Amino acid sequence: MTRIGVVTFPGSLDDHDALRAVRLSGAEPVPLWHASDSLDGVDAVILPGGFSYGDYLRCGAIARFSPIMGSVIDAAGKGLPVLGICNGFQVLCEAHLLEGAMIRNAGQQFICREEPLRVETRDTVWSCAFEQGQEIVISLKNGEGNFQASPEVLHKLEENDQVVFRYLDNPNGSANDIAGITNERGNVVGLMPHPEHNVEALTSSSLDGRTFFESLLLFLQR
């Protein structure tokens, strides 16, 4: 059975939702701990949402130097699938596994809503089961989700097809309406919206989050 690890940092909020979403997808959820450098032999890692280390200094800045992240960075370099959700996306940017950075939302408000997105590339481990250009709805909830990068980096992300998800109605001022990106290899994906919240009809009108996990399982079967 595919084993998917979910890292708990002090201040993680959505680690249990992510573990639950993994279980509902048919994979085995494996809790991982920030203070350990062991990935427990998992087939993929999810960095969940929340406020790791209180978001002190900058979102994700301190979590990036936790023992587990040393192992995640090494393994990601060797091709391990990694998904960063919200705070997890911020950690991936701080760790330089993904480019750019998040600043406070342009409207200065915390935004919590169902967010329509477009799938811009299927060429990643975490989006290969979507249709190209598919419009999906994923829950968004953050105060610092405004993606920024230098013009050169933005140009490169667009040219290399590394923009994975784009907002249809930009909620926070993100450059180029970017909601999620990938690395050059396509094994590391980060996005601000929360696919783990969109896996069950009881709690969400959209079930589009399931396809993230189906993508991973499809990729690992190949």
Next chain:
Amino acid sequence: MSRVVVNVMPKPEILDPQGKAVTGAMQRLGFHGLSVRQGKRFEIEVEGEVTDEVLAEIRRAAETLLANTVIETFEVVSE
């Protein structure tokens, strides 16, 4: 004990929503014609003398942890 200060500021081309909010509040309070950008100040206590090596070490710490150079600039000031 000597002190070294690291000032971190959002890059000029990066939107500063916090500074913008403070600027708006200042205008509402009647402080007109003032525009704010908000950054961070780190006061670092150093044991012994602040040598060039110590400053270089602090610059390295600033670049590694205190600032995210994708969106921020920093300066190291010996007091």
